[in-house]
Amino acid sequence: MSVKIKDVASAAGVSVATVSRVLGNGPVSAELRARVERAVLDLGYRPNLSARRLRSQHSQTVGLVVSDIRNPFFTGVSRAVEDAAYQAGMRVILCNTDENPEKEAMYLRLMQEERVSGVIFSPTRETSQHFNVAGFDFPMVMIDRTGPAGQADAVLLDNRLASIQLVEHLLDRGYSRIGALFGNTSTTGSERNGGYEEALKLRGLPSGGRFVAPTAEAAELAVAQWLKEATPPDALLASNGLMLLGALRALRAAGVSIPARMGLAGFDNEIWTGLVGEGLTVIEQPVYQIGQIAMEMLLARLEDASLPIRRVVLNGRLIERGSTRGPSRSEH
């Protein structure tokens, strides 16, 4: 079948150990090294990574476990993780869990079978509550969502602060009945709701965040219903790109003008948020950096397992656009 280390050894007239050392940059005389390199090229030899992993007990592989790679946030993160991983000579295995705790469990089992070096994980709230990092042979870095309190490294957005910024921006612009939609499957939703409530309470205003599935469809439905109620909000905050999209669709379908009749703001600076109407006000997350830092933290821990557990909290950036320019004066 394919050429193996033994073939290279005979072609170069050395032992397999020497070939292995050349490949691994071990101590080899210049002459033998040259002969081996010649033979590798001539034969087109490619080491078998399964054999190498089995023998060396290092898989040089990291798992990336997220809900759906098609969520632009995770798309961006994954690209950063890949870049950093390949630079460090590691492979990435990507897993989509669809916010489903059973799939999460299944993929984590798979990661064990792969004997991955580590995992970068964005868990559902359910999973993060009752699972024990100690039950796994590999370190984990949580991204976007907190894992079990203090058990693992994490890189997160300051969700509370971001929500506060968004709410205060809306209030400054003259909106007063601020509604909000949060995802019900992650800790992120709860944290953002926390900031939202805090900011309103500070001004003595009532809050009324609603929790729905973190999808465009669920958000669209929720907003459509909300508009039919007695006192609908005059501004809406949506907790991720998909939900912001759903909210926008519902408002358009109902003919509610933005920003006059309804202010609209949310999370994730996706391409379309800058193109739609006069633009949607959003909190931009440092997506690429989140992936990059997660990978750095993982590599650091692989170097030194005794490192203290770390949480890196990044600030989002408020991008003000037309969708929050303020309510129409005519209503006052």
Added chain:
Amino acid sequence: MSVKIKDVASAAGVSVATVSRVLGNGPVSAELRARVERAVLDLGYRPNLSARRLRSQHSQTVGLVVSDIRNPFFTGVSRAVEDAAYQAGMRVILCNTDENPEKEAMYLRLMQEERVSGVIFSPTRETSQHFNVAGFDFPMVMIDRTGPAGQADAVLLDNRLASIQLVEHLLDRGYSRIGALFGNTSTTGSERNGGYEEALKLRGLPSGGRFVAPTAEAAELAVAQWLKEATPPDALLASNGLMLLGALRALRAAGVSIPARMGLAGFDNEIWTGLVGEGLTVIEQPVYQIGQIAMEMLLARLEDASLPIRRVVLNGRLIERGSTRGPSRSEH
């Protein structure tokens, strides 16, 4: 360290061969099977996939080599490939090549080292021209872009037809000077240009497609310059989602009204194309199916290497939106 098959064997009082057979659904008596399964559960045993792969000579892994996972087309494809792969008990290794032939070569070498079962590949034109599928030990399925003529399975859009549909639609709507932007790194761009020229020639109209890097930035620049020329087009066709975005930005920056002063249409039904202004007319690609079919073709070939080489060509779907409603009458 971690529990291995030998531990399970002693715990169950059987040989390692029997444990292996239970795991692989081989012929084992009900009694021994039960004892082994008990032991597997008790010990939390997880087979080591590197060892399994080395011994069985089956990696159960496919490589997915694309230019950038953040291109929504490839994001969608990758999700479909993952889904199909995991269902077939296979793993996916994702590689981003950034339209760079050197990275492509590097990752294909890596695929050899992984001893992948097969690769799903979207090559640059340069790579596809002078590379030999026979030089690899694994089968490939090309997606989105033709590989070396007739050497490998492929699943493609009918790019020529799609371009024709787009051009005829623009002509029907009253546009007459139709410009076009195509990516210069793939066969896809050439094919789409072919359809574009053919459709115009049929009506006796001049064509003038321009080839640029398939990025939003390059397209934006190209359109900005085009607008300054003596006779700019009255409609523009852009060959993928990123270029369509760039074109849109350039038109907005120049204050050119769509669809009155300039019709705009392109490829890829990305979310924002339906949200912007009165919507952009696009050809929708069956993204998920492309990934799904690619994986099916790969699995079929792994079953039977003697299968004839196949090309699956899918039709796009024209979605007519406001951006091509027709030029303003005032000009006539």
Added chain:
DNA sequence: CTGAAAGCGCTTACAG
């Protein structure tokens, strides 16, 4: 610096 030998954790003929 170099080589012979052991062994990583499995699967798979081979016998029985």
Added chain:
DNA sequence: CTGAAAGCGCTTACAG
């Protein structure tokens, strides 16, 4: 149906 043994392709002590 079951087990003892060989071997997948490497790396890594161990001697020299």
